[in-house]
Amino acid sequence: MQKQCNCGEIMNLKLRTVIFSGRVEIDNVPIYTCNACSHSEVIPEVKKDLSGLIQELGACPEKQSYLFNECNEWANILVEYKLTQKTAQSAQYKLEQMVEQRTNDLLDLYLLAQSLQDDAWLESIRKRLQQIGAQMKY
């Protein structure tokens, strides 16, 4: 997962903590960072969810912290991906495989939620699938 910066250098993907209004810490936000010019930007796949979260917090949020990976599938996969990279025996795992694995897991859950006719659960799984679906286009 790399992207070219406006300055011409390659930007790397990192999970960073975003601090909003000086009071709210949002951990594990996937962000592209350029080592050459220090430019950074939130990856497009999670922009909508991140701005949704910030909107929910409002203008004067209370001091609190969030794990972005708990409300965004794409961040979730990246956190797991980072963990697998730390252990040598699973280093062969590719990000694409992890996305596929996660999609399969979610589809299993979806079928389960369907059989239980749990609409709220169905809706949350559907949202998670859409979050990774947006990434599939790349």
Ligand SMILES: [Zn+2]
């Ligand atoms: Zn740059």
